[in-house]
Amino acid sequence: MVDDAKATPEFPDEGIEISGPPAPLGRTALLIGLALAASTAICCLLRRDELPPETGTIKGRSTPMISDWSGRIERFLVKPGDAVNEGDPIAILVDEHLILEIDRLKREVADIQSALKQAERSADELLTQKLLMLDTEIVNLRSQPQGFALPPASAERIDALESERINAAHNVRESLGIGRIRRELVRATAARQFLQSRSLTITVPAPVTGSVRRLLRQPGERIVRGTPFLELADQNQPYLIVELPEPTAKRFALGDTIPLKFPGSRRSIGRVANMERIRRAEEEVAAAEEDSKQEPRVRMEIEPRDDDWPEIPLKTPVRVRTSHSDALSRRVH
Numbered sequence: 474m475v476d477d478a479k480a481t482p483e484f485p486d487e488g489i490e491i492s493g494p495p496a497p498l499g500r501t502a503l504l505i506g507l508a509l510a511a512s513t514a515i516c517c518l519l520r521r522d523e524l525p526p527e528t529g530t531i532k533g534r535s536t537p538m539i540s541d542w543s544g545r546i547e548r549f550l551v552k553p554g555d556a557v558n559e560g561d562p563i564a565i566l567v568d569e570h571l572i573l574e575i576d577r578l579k580r581e582v583a584d585i586q587s588a589l590k591q592a593e594r595s596a597d598e599l600l601t602q603k604l605l606m607l608d609t610e611i612v613n614l615r616s617q618p619q620g621f622a623l624p625p626a627s628a629e630r631i632d633a634l635e636s637e638r639i640n641a642a643h644n645v646r647e648s649l650g651i652g653r654i655r656r657e658l659v660r661a662t663a664a665r666q667f668l669q670s671r672s673l674t675i676t677v678p679a680p681v682t683g684s685v686r687r688l689l690r691q692p693g694e695r696i697v698r699g700t701p702f703l704e705l706a707d708q709n710q711p712y713l714i715v716e717l718p719e720p721t722a723k724r725f726a727l728g729d730t731i732p733l734k735f736p737g738s739r740r741s742i743g744r745v746a747n748m749e750r751i752r753r754a755e756e757e758v759a760a761a762e763e764d765s766k767q768e769p770r771v772r773m774e775i776e777p778r779d780d781d782w783p784e785i786p787l788k789t790p791v792r793v794r795t796s797h798s799d800a801l802s803r804r805v806h
Contacts, residue, residue, distance in 0.1 A: 526734075526796070529715030529775065531789045533683045533706030542675050543697045544568045546690055553687050556786065557679040563703065564677040569695070571673055578665035585658045592649045600645045607638045683708040684787050708787055713743055713775040715793045722748060722771035724795075730778060734792040739783050743775035743793075 544566035551563045611634050614627045623631075637644075646652065683706045690702040713733070725731075729745045751770045775793070 527715050527717055527721075527793045528790050529713040529773075529793050531711050531785060531787050531791060532714050533708050533787050534710035534712065535686055536681055536683070536705045536707040536710070537689070537701035538563075538677075538680060538703040538705055540566070540677070540696050540698060540700050540702055542566055542568065542677075543570050543695075544675060545695045546692050546702065547674060548692050549688060549703070551685045553685050555685045557683065557685060557705070559679055559682045561679045562676045563679050563685070566675040566677060566696075568673055568675050571668060571671060575665060575668045578661055578668065582658065582661045582665055585654060585661055589651065589654045589658060592646075592651045592654055596642075596646050596649050596651060599649070600642055603641050603645060604638060607634050607641065610634055611638075679705065681705060681707045681709060706787055708784075711777065711782055711785075711787070712746065713791055713793070715773050715775065716751065716770045717773055717795065719750070719769040719771050721795055722773060725773070731775060732794040733775070733782075734794065735783050735785060736789060736791075737783075741782050742778045743782075744778045745773060746776040747774040748772070 547565045547567050549564050551557060551561075557563060611631055614631050614634075615623070686704040686706050688703055690696060690700075696702055725745050725748070727745050727748070731743050731745065733741050733743050735741065749772050751772050
């Protein structure tokens with residue numbers, strides 16, 4: 474039988490601290506280094522698809538400006554790149570149709586005046602002849618022997634001739650259409666004066682708010698109604714242009730959505746509408762070949778997804794978050 478006092482307990486009593494020698498310093502540093510390496514690797518795996526944000530520029534869809542008038546372009550009041558608001562004057566046309574119409578009315582008035590003078594001369598000649606004829610007949614009817622009364626028929630005829638003599642001038646003028654000619658002269662003169670009171674130039678207003686993209690005609694050229702003569706970038710039809718390195722652009726496909734950050738911290742969503750590789754000029758290509766580190770770039774066009782972009786001026790910079798898009802979700806899944 475074993476003595477209880479001499480028996481060795483299987484576990485030490487609670488409260489008794491057992492201390493060992495401290496861990497070597499090298500082993501502690503190694504463990505810390507391994508922990509940091511593992512943390513860094515995990516962060517890299519979690520953020521392997523993140524890229525720095527890019528900055529794009531707001532553009533406007535091209536809108537040709539169609540002339541509602543025919544005329545000659547006297548001058549443009551804007552130049553490519555100028556910002557315009559709806560209703561701003563952008564060009565001045567000379568209304569050549571108005572000039573031609575005034576010239577036509579001037580000729581018409583002159584022709585009517587000439588016709589009136591000719592008709593009045595003819596009326597004077599006819600009236601003279603008519604009055605001479607009437608007077609001669611009246612004198613003959615009254616030439617009766619003294620002491621004899623005029624026959625009743627002669628008296629009635631004389632009364633009729635005298636009445637006709639009174640109205641002879643009016644009847645002759647009406648027969649030659651002088652009254653009608655005078656009315657035409659009044660109408661043509663009023664029309665000419667009305668057109669002459671109008672301005673010969675037309676100030677053409679901008680149909681939309683945006684910026685002038687290019688001039689399609691030159692001052693001095695004649696245009697007809699329905700002719701496009703200027704191209705505007707419409708602020709009401711915005712889209713975004715951003716240039717990306719080619720490796721970044723390859724991560725996206727048409728239709729992918731991309732988060733955007735507008736000035737004032739306003740956020741919205743865009744959709745990839747088009748992508749094309751940028752073709753540099755020959756000088757730039759040569760410089761790029763010398764600099765092997767320069768990557769090819771792709772121009773990406775982004776359009777509103779739900780027409781919820783804020784109203785901002787064209788050429789406004791917008792941040793494009795290329796690390797958060799449908800493209801990355803597609804890669805994960």
